[in-house]
Amino acid sequence: MTARDPQPFILSTRLQQVAAGAVGRLASHRASPRHTLPLRVGTRGSPLALVQTRAFLTRLTRFCPVLRDMGAFQEHQINTTGDRELGRRLADIGGKGLFSKEIHEALAEGRIDFAVHSLKDLETTLPPGLVLACTLRREDARDALILRPGLVPPRSGHPLDSLPEGALVGCSSTRRQAQLSAMRPDLRFCLLRGNVQTRLDKLASGVCDATMLALAGLRRLGMEDRADIVLAPDIMVPAAGQGIVGVTVRESDAELRELLSAIEDPVARAVSTAERALLAELDGSCRTPIGGHAQLDPSGQMLTLDGLVAREDGSFLLRRRVSGPARDARRLGTELGHSLRADSPADIFADVEPV
Numbered sequence: 001m002t003a004r005d006p007q008p009f010i011l012s013t014r015l016q017q018v019a020a021g022a023v024g025r026l027a028s029h030r031a032s033p034r035h036t037l038p039l040r041v042g043t044r045g046s047p048l049a050l051v052q053t054r055a056f057l058t059r060l061t062r063f064c065p066v067l068r069d070m071g072a073f074q075e076h077q078i079n080t081t082g083d084r085e086l087g088r089r090l091a092d093i094g095g096k097g098l099f100s101k102e103i104h105e106a107l108a109e110g111r112i113d114f115a116v117h118s119l120k121d122l123e124t125t126l127p128p129g130l131v132l133a134c135t136l137r138r139e140d141a142r143d144a145l146i147l148r149p150g151l152v153p154p155r156s157g158h159p160l161d162s163l164p165e166g167a168l169v170g171c172s173s174t175r176r177q178a179q180l181s182a183m184r185p186d187l188r189f190c191l192l193r194g195n196v197q198t199r200l201d202k203l204a205s206g207v208c209d210a211t212m213l214a215l216a217g218l219r220r221l222g223m224e225d226r227a228d229i230v231l232a233p234d235i236m237v238p239a240a241g242q243g244i245v246g247v248t249v250r251e252s253d254a255e256l257r258e259l260l261s262a263i264e265d266p267v268a269r270a271v272s273t274a275e276r277a278l279l280a281e282l283d284g285s286c287r288t289p290i291g292g293h294a295q296l297d298p299s300g301q302m303l304t305l306d307g308l309v310a311r312e313d314g315s316f317l318l319r320r321r322v323s324g325p326a327r328d329a330r331r332l333g334t335e336l337g338h339s340l341r342a343d344s345p346a347d348i349f350a351d352v353e354p355v
């Protein structure tokens with residue numbers, strides 16, 4: 001396992017054969033009902049989702065230029081429940097897979113051939129017949145704090161010192177809220193949803209003093225300079241899968257699975273396997289604040305996973321770390337999840353009625 005992306009010019013013969021073979025088979029399936037070119041890629045329609053999808057297609061065609069030459073892709077934008085319900089907190093809408101249900105349906109019904117997701121928004125148990133075929137190299141996993149105009153990041157001291165006593169933080173994630181509250185019980189929270197630009201606009205209009213966003217999203221949108229304070233994972237444990245883009249396909253689609261697995265990033269696969277196993281084992285309600293963040297050591301052989309479970313108001317917060325061989329990523333995640341759950345109050349995992 002290595003942290004470097006395979007470069008096109010050092011593609012192994014084996015990978016070149018995979019690419020050529022898969023494309024040949026895809027092309028020759030032109031007339032078959034199972035595969036016709038162009039391949040239809042499903043995505044949400046948000047600016048971030050579209051940037052991620054186009055970056056993925058670029059990655060795929062760099063590996064397999066003939067696909068680009070064939071004009072092989074057609075983008076299908078799919079509106080999800082999460083996109084429609086912008087007035088409510090995701091945790092209050094309830095259910096998992098809010099950003100993926102309609103996309104899974106399109107894939108299962110054969111209206112699209114593969115779909116690009118933020119792994120953070122992809123539920124750990126996919127519907128039967130669908131698989132996560134590819135994980136792309138992780139963008140930064142950390143969360144960033146964005147301050148309203150007039151507040152300045154501290155030069156030294158604690159990163160949250162720039163927030164005045166009682167500051168109002170626009171935050172729609174229970175994980176972020178719980179960790180902020182545990183550090184700063186004086187902070188107050190309000191709902192701030194919508195896509196990245198909408199949230200930044202609301203902040204600029206003065207509805208709150210600060211908000212939190214994934215640095216990965218800001219970076220992909222070319223807005224990294226809006227991140228006033230980047231919070232290290234030991235201050236704010238990121239969400240499982242944050243910063244990783246994943247691609248789903250039908251399990252039965254051997255050609256696409258093979259092609260996509262050839263371009264996946266093995267580091268992203270290992271860390272996301274650990275993080276998602278942790279999440280699955282904790283099996284929290286959609287409100288439960290859960291964090292999971294894995295890293296590989298420079299050799300790529302050893303994996304360290306940080307897990308966090310908390311109560312939304314920050315009155316309970318448990319963090320724990322495990323390390324072990326990267327090849328045991330899933331087991332490490334499951335074990336850490338089990339141990340965190342065993343030592344947390346049961347009410348944290350209960351699916352309470354929305355308030």
Ligand SMILES: NCc1[nH]cc(CCC(=O)O)c1CC(=O)O
Nearest residue numbers: 118120213214216217242243244
């Ligand atoms: N549903 C929100 C969502 N899903 C993925 C990202 C950021 C990009 C990523 O984590 O890869 C975001 C926005 C945010 O949390 O700031």
